[in-house]
Amino acid sequence: MLADALISLLGPEKVSTAQDILETHSIDKWHASNLPEAVVFAESTEDVAKTLQYANEHNIPVTTRGAGVGYVGGCVPTRGGIALSVMRMNKILDLAPMDGVAVVQPGVITGELQAAAREIGWYYPPDPASLKECSIGGNIATNAGGPRCLKYGVTRSYVLGLEVVLADGRVMRTGGRNHKNKTGFDLVGLMTGSEGLLGVVTEATLRIIPHPPTRSMVSATFDTFADAARAVQEILGGGILPSALEITDGFTLEAARNYLGRDALPAGDAHLIVELDGQVESVAREIQQLADRVRELGAVGLNIAQSDEECEAVWQLRRGFSYSLRATGLTKLNEDIVVPRSKLVELVAFAREIEADTGIAVACFGHAGDGNIHTNLMVDNYDDPEEKVKADAAVDQLFRWVIANGGAITGEHGVGIAKRQWFADAVGETSYAVHKQLKAALDPNGILNPDKVL
Ligand SMILES: Cc1cc2nc3c(=O)[nH]c(=O)nc-3n(C[C@H](O)[C@H](O)[C@H](O)COP(=O)(O)OP(=O)(O)OC[C@H]3O[C@@H](n4cnc5c(N)ncnc54)[C@H](O)[C@@H]3O)c2cc1C
CATH class of the missing domain: 3.30.43.10 (Uridine Diphospho-n-acetylenolpyruvylglucosamine Reductase, domain 2)
Known part of the structure; x- marks a missing residue:
């Protein structure tokens, strides 16, 4: 046995x-x-x-x-x-500002690494919303991202070295403490995002950077989603790279007002959060310029948060959006699609078309700066076979539109089983064949995570 x-x-x-x-x-x-x-x-x-x-x-x-x-x-x-x-392998083995690295086992919880780095004035930026629960190994396997990835990049940008056990039990070490290393193929990149199909990560050397001393934030509402999306382009076009730039649509805001209280958010059918971080003097100056610009761009309600606590309060509100959608009593099918940023308005217009065609409400909010919008189909009862068929057809419509419009079917969560049926179309014939060849080369017996992605 x-x-x-x-x-x-x-x-x-x-x-x-x-x-x-x-x-x-x-x-x-x-x-x-x-x-x-x-x-x-x-x-x-x-x-x-x-x-x-x-x-x-x-x-x-x-x-x-x-x-x-x-x-x-x-x-x-x-x-x-x-x-x-791998959750018993949960030690931070080294935290070394002199080299700008943290060496960790895969079961370390992401938020705990962030807190340990923060204590010594350093920063591990990747910030999936699940950071208090998820593991660094899982983040590496899914190349996890979050709001701050607009400025700081996704998990891949922080993986300098890996120890990986291959399917046959051989232990491979690749990369290490050097911040630049062009010795051989980018095997760190190959393993990052490989969703457990190519090997098991048993140790990671991660880049840490100095923690920015301060942050501030503008949060604003707009009459329409198109106004807020235009503001996103204008802010980035104006030479400011925020540390986070989040957009929320009217359906989500209405759910939030119902759940968190009507006063929680000023009037308007779209919401924007723009966070800046850096040195105290420059952030204080830039946040005022930013607020003026956002007002000119048509904000109907605007707040400035100027301390860590005030910014955290806004993030707390933002996290409440997800719970507000759950509180509607509907089942939330959360799709983490990405579109080129210029197509944000078209994406939300298409979401409204799906709504009109199917009667399934679609709530859109997420990382506007990188076009990664969590598009949530709000289904009455996913256990009901008829509803399920309708909802699955709506998700299929959404993914086909995303692929046809040059988007990506997943920006953060990965393919797994959930998005496998669209994977071949999303990456194209040759890329799909290369994925299969790489899998066959590294795991010829196909023992690692079968039935996922491919
Ligand atoms: C409420 C909520 C919010 C979320 N928000 C975000 C978000 O903002 N951004 C984001 O990117 N994701 C988000 N996620 C998705 C999820 O948290 C991430 O995908 C996370 O990286 C998963 O980590 P985990 O440790 O739970 O991995 P698991 O779920 O255990 O595994 C995920 C995949 O990684 C593989 N894997 C795990 N560990 C290893 C290892 N050591 N070596 C090789 N393969 C491994 C598994 O086989 C599996 O394919 C969210 C999830 C929830 C529930």
Whole structure:
């Protein structure tokens, strides 16, 4: 039996077949689920290597799991086999401002790394909204992003070096503490975003940067989404690169007013958050210029937040948008699509067409600066077969429009199972074939995370 073999390989305390453990390792935050045969709790690179070597020799599927808060079914063990958790490998091994690096194990929680860096005046910028729960290994595997990625870049921009266990159990170290390194192919880039299909990340050397001393923020409402989208272009065209630039549509605002109170947000059918960070004097000057410009561009309500606490209060409100949508009682199908920034208005107009065609409300909000708009189809009852068919057809319509308009079907969450059916069309025939060739070269028996992406 698989569990017996794993126990003799790793010891009983690192293997479980308890029903509740199998269940918690059968899902993520998407709606697919399947029980693994056994869960391995790796405590070292050696544990991961032994597990993979054994699985490869016996053709056993292995699904690597971080914190399990993915949105695309990425860590669901669709073929049973082994769910390989790296969450016991959760140490920050080194925090070294002199080299501008943090060396971490994959199970470190992103928010905890940020807090540790912050304590010594340094900064690890990637900020997925799930940062209090998700793991660095999961962030690397999905190339996670968040609001501040407009200025600072996504997870890939911070991965300098990786230790990865390959499908056959070999341990590869690539990159390291050097901030520039052009020795060989960009294997760090290949592994980042590979969704657990090419290897298991067991250690990462991450770039950290000095923490900007201050930040300030303008939040404003506009009469129409088109006015707010125009303001986005004007702000960036005016030579300011905000640390975050977030846009929200009228449907979401109305849900927020219903949930958080009518006074929580001034009148208007679109909302913009523009955050700046940097040195105290320059941020104080620029935030005033920015506020003047946003008023000229037609803001109907405007607030300036000038301290960490005031900015945090606005982010708190912004985080409330997601809960407000949930509070509508509808099921939220959250699609993290991206369009070229010039197409933001067309995207929202298309969302309104979907609404009119299907009767399914569509709530749009997200990272306007990088065109990454979370487009949420608000479905009455996704468990109802008829509703499900209608909702799935609407999602298909949305993805086809995104692909036809030069967008990307996922900017943050990854492909996993959720977006697999559109993947080949999204990347094109040759790129799809190259993905398959790379997978076959690194994992010839196809044991790592089968049924995902490809
Ligand atoms: C409320 C909420 C908000 C979110 N907001 C954002 C957001 O703003 N931005 C964003 O990018 N994402 C967001 N997400 C999605 C999710 O949190 C990220 O995808 C995150 O990176 C997943 O990390 P995890 O540790 O939970 O990974 P898991 O869900 O455990 O795994 C995700 C994928 O990574 C693979 N994997 C995990 N660890 C490793 C490893 N060590 N080596 C190799 N492969 C591995 C798994 O096999 C799987 O394919 C959000 C999710 C939720 C629930």
